Amino acid sequence: MAEPTKPPPAQAARGPKSPLLALTLARIRIFVREPAALFWVFGFPVLLAVGLGIAFREGPVEPVHVGLPAGDPGTAEVQRLLDGKEGLAVEVLAADALEERLAKGTIDIIVRYRGEGAEKGAAAAPEGAGAAVVDLRFDPARDEGRFARRAVDDALQRALGREDVATITEHTEIPRGRRYIDFLLPGLIAMNLLGSSLWGVGYAIVQERRGKLLRRFAVTPMRRSDFLLSFLLSRFVFLFAEVVALLGFGALAFDVTVMGSVVDVGILCVVGALSFMGIAAVIGARTDSVEVASGFMNLATLPMWILSGTFFSYERFPEAVQPIIQALPLTALNDGLRAVVNDGRGLIDVLPQLAVLVAWGVVGFAIGLKTFRWR
Amino acid sequence: MAEFDFDNAPAVRCTALEKRYPDVLAVAGIDLEVRAGECLAVLGPNGAGKTTTVEMIEGLTAPSAGRIEVFGRPWGQGARSDRAIRGVIGVQLQETHFQEKLTIDETLAMFHSFFPVGQSADDVLAMVALEGKRAARVGKLSGGQKQRLALACALIGAPRLLCLDEPTTGLDPQSRRQLWEVVEAFQARGGTVLLTTHYMEEAARLADRVAIMDHGKVIAEDTPDALVASLGADQVIELELEGAPPVGLDALPGVRAVRPHGDAIRLSVGDVARVMPGLLAHLEAVGAPLQNLSTHRATLEDVFVEKTGRALRE
Numbered sequence: 241m242a243e244p245t246k247p248p249p250a251q252a253a254r255g256p257k258s259p260l261l262a263l264t265l266a267r268i269r270i271f272v273r274e275p276a277a278l279f280w281v282f283g284f285p286v287l288l289a290v291g292l293g294i295a296f297r298e299g300p301v302e303p304v305h306v307g308l309p310a311g312d313p314g315t316a317e318v319q320r321l322l323d324g325k326e327g328l329a330v331e332v333l334a335a336d337a338l339e340e341r342l343a344k345g346t347i348d349i350i351v352r353y354r355g356e357g358a359e360k361g362a363a364a365a366p367e368g369a370g371a372a373v374v375d376l377r378f379d380p381a382r383d384e385g386r387f388a389r390r391a392v393d394d395a396l397q398r399a400l401g402r403e404d405v406a407t408i409t410e411h412t413e414i415p416r417g418r419r420y421i422d423f424l425l426p427g428l429i430a431m432n433l434l435g436s437s438l439w440g441v442g443y444a445i446v447q448e449r450r451g452k453l454l455r456r457f458a459v460t461p462m463r464r465s466d467f468l469l470s471f472l473l474s475r476f477v478f479l480f481a482e483v484v485a486l487l488g489f490g491a492l493a494f495d496v497t498v499m500g501s502v503v504d505v506g507i508l509c510v511v512g513a514l515s516f517m518g519i520a521a522v523i524g525a526r527t528d529s530v531e532v533a534s535g536f537m538n539l540a541t542l543p544m545w546i547l548s549g550t551f552f553s554y555e556r557f558p559e560a561v562q563p564i565i566q567a568l569p570l571t572a573l574n575d576g577l578r579a580v581v582n583d584g585r586g587l588i589d590v591l592p593q594l595a596v597l598v599a600w601g602v603v604g605f606a607i608g609l610k611t612f613r614w615r
Numbered sequence: 616m617a618e619f620d621f622d623n624a625p626a627v628r629c630t631a632l633e634k635r636y637p638d639v640l641a642v643a644g645i646d647l648e649v650r651a652g653e654c655l656a657v658l659g660p661n662g663a664g665k666t667t668t669v670e671m672i673e674g675l676t677a678p679s680a681g682r683i684e685v686f687g688r689p690w691g692q693g694a695r696s697d698r699a700i701r702g703v704i705g706v707q708l709q710e711t712h713f714q715e716k717l718t719i720d721e722t723l724a725m726f727h728s729f730f731p732v733g734q735s736a737d738d739v740l741a742m743v744a745l746e747g748k749r750a751a752r753v754g755k756l757s758g759g760q761k762q763r764l765a766l767a768c769a770l771i772g773a774p775r776l777l778c779l780d781e782p783t784t785g786l787d788p789q790s791r792r793q794l795w796e797v798v799e800a801f802q803a804r805g806g807t808v809l810l811t812t813h814y815m816e817e818a819a820r821l822a823d824r825v826a827i828m829d830h831g832k833v834i835a836e837d838t839p840d841a842l843v844a845s846l847g848a849d850q851v852i853e854l855e856l857e858g859a860p861p862v863g864l865d866a867l868p869g870v871r872a873v874r875p876h877g878d879a880i881r882l883s884v885g886d887v888a889r890v891m892p893g894l895l896a897h898l899e900a901v902g903a904p905l906q907n908l909s910t911h912r913a914t915l916e917d918v919f920v921e922k923t924g925r926a927l928r929e
């Protein structure tokens with residue numbers, strides 16, 4: 241039995257012979273076979289973009305809803321005066337229905353024509369005989385109410401012969417890259433990269449450590465660097481898909497265009513993702529508890545979603561916290577992406593943001609690799 | 616720098632090996648040798664230090680003291696040398712959860728890619744009888760099938776040394792026999808096997824030599840036959856009596872040792888026929904009514920009881 245060992249017959253390999261390729265392929269397969277992960281990475285941001293994009297879309301301007309009491313002797317006269325005026329929608333309704341609709345806000349103002357000349361008991365006597373007396377009823381607590389008062393006043397006064405003394409010209413179009421959806425889309429891309437980098441790397445490592453699969457890897461001759469690089473490679477495959485999906489969706493659905501260079505967007509996204517993976521490397525370095533890791537990843541993401549200006553500008557936060565906000569990696573990626581996508585800037589203009597991202601990435605990977613535990 | 620010596624060096628040589636954890640000495644200084652081409656079983660109860668020992672040999676756990684060589688090559692001669700050692704060892708850890716979303720084929724191909732040489736996945740799957748399941752996701756496999764996949768991953772790199780940590784714990788008897796056959800086939804082709812177990816049947820069936828381990832120490836090491844023979848008594852009489860065990864049993868002619876075993880008493884004897892008349896007469900004389908009496912050939916279990924005073928599976 242104890243004769244010298246001969247190695248069992250070695251044969252050609254099936255499948256990829258490069259460990260890096262094999263690990264990367266495995267990670268990609270695992271990811272695409274997880275429907276929940278696919279939804280959070282691809283479905284959720286698109287849904288957010290649709291919802292917020294529609295909610296904040298500048299649609300046709302809502303007209304002022306004017307109500308006139310049916311059966312009132314002056315109603316016909318008011319109707320004639322306001323007829324066809326831009327921005328006014330006039331309806332004639334019973335008096336109690338008017339009050340009800342005013343309370344609900346589906347009518348902004350009620351107009352009663354009281355005839356010409358001073359009426360007995362009228363609070364304010366009009367100047368001069370023969371001037372029309374009009375009573376306006378509205379809710380001054382509503383913006384629409386106050387606006388309706390001015391619009392109706394204006395329309396009536398002009399219809400009754402008031403002369404305008406100045407010529408007003410208007411510029412109301414919103415320049416490209418300044419709509420809310422233009423602001424939102426780069427924020428969603430950055431948020432998406434943060435989430436998928438953290439969960440894609442941190443969660444996977446911790447889950448494999450918990451399942452003692454890391455130890456199993458550690459007793460093979462696989463290079464440690466291949467293990468690390470397989471995360472980066474598989475993430476970059478999905479990063480490409482994520483960014484293209486969101487930018488493409490923005491272009492098709494909302495006509496969002498990249499004002500700067502698409503290559504610059506790509507570079508920013510890669511640096512940003514590396515930075516977030518550095519954070520994931522720290523979170524995933526030691527723990528074998530998926531719950532602990534999830535907690536830390538939520539702790540990392542949620543405050544940044546708010547502080548870093550994903551949905552609204554962080555300028556609204558107090559001056560004192562601005563330095564902290566500026567130092568966050570998500571802020572850096574948001575600002576960098578917006579500068580390139582919305583303002584057409586180049587990489588030179590976003591060097592400070594790139595520096596912040598690189599700093600987080602380098603420190604993260606340094607700590608993560610130094611403290612990494614295979615068991 | 617020492618290279619491999621596959622012709623003359625033992626597959627594994629541990630010298631004064633020790634692993635100290637903050638509150639326990641898991642391995643308390645052992646010398647252990649696995650000869651090339653043999654199957655060595657490390658037999659011991661839970662917590663004996665078997666896993667710690669094997670994981671130090673696999674290079675997974677750093678020893679607190681001592682030295683380990685694999686085919687003459689010590690661990691810790693640099694990353695390249697350590698990788699070379701990993702390349703000749705096939706490992707099945709006590710517990711591994713492979714990725715549930717990957718298929719058997721994909722899992723095996725991934726492990727295959729880690730090794731400089733390897734056997735074909737077809738051969739390995741045939742060996743562990745999983746050919747029919749190649750396309751099945753790991754998450755859908757039974758416990759026995761997962762265990763066989765773990766064995767397949769240990770074999771895929773065409774190792775010279777196979778390290779199996781309690782490979783059959785929790786398996787049904789049929790899966791257990793199947794796994795034994797794979798190990799025997801590997802050894803028949805010249806492979807070396809290091810195996811831990813707390814089943815003495817497994818050690819008796821597979822091992823050329825057995826190292827009995829308890830409390831971090833190797834307390835006996837020899838062939839199964841020699842270990843049993845070392846008892847100097849190859850038969851065991853087990854008695855169940857009413858009331859307290861009587862005195863004087865160990866003074867009877869032919870009785871080598873007397874030990875309690877649960878509620879029963881075990882006598883190690885050389886020859887049952889020679890002991891029995893005296894034993895029955897003695898029980899009669901002291902008035903201890905016999906409830907049950909059985910005899911069996913001495914086993915590794917009896918060796919363990921003899922050396923530690925405890926049963927293996929307590």
Ligand SMILES: Nc1ncnc2c1ncn2[C@@H]1O[C@H](COP(=O)(O)OP(=O)(O)O)[C@@H](O)[C@H]1O
Nearest residue numbers: 636639641659660661662663664665666667668
């Ligand atoms: N990582 C560890 N930290 C602390 N104690 C450990 C660790 N691993 C094992 N031990 C202890 O070392 C002893 C031996 O454990 P182990 O080698 O797993 O035994 P076996 O495999 O024989 O059941 C046990 O007391 C166990 O609790």
Ligand SMILES: [Mg+2]
Nearest residue numbers: 665666709781
């Ligand atoms: Mg164990």
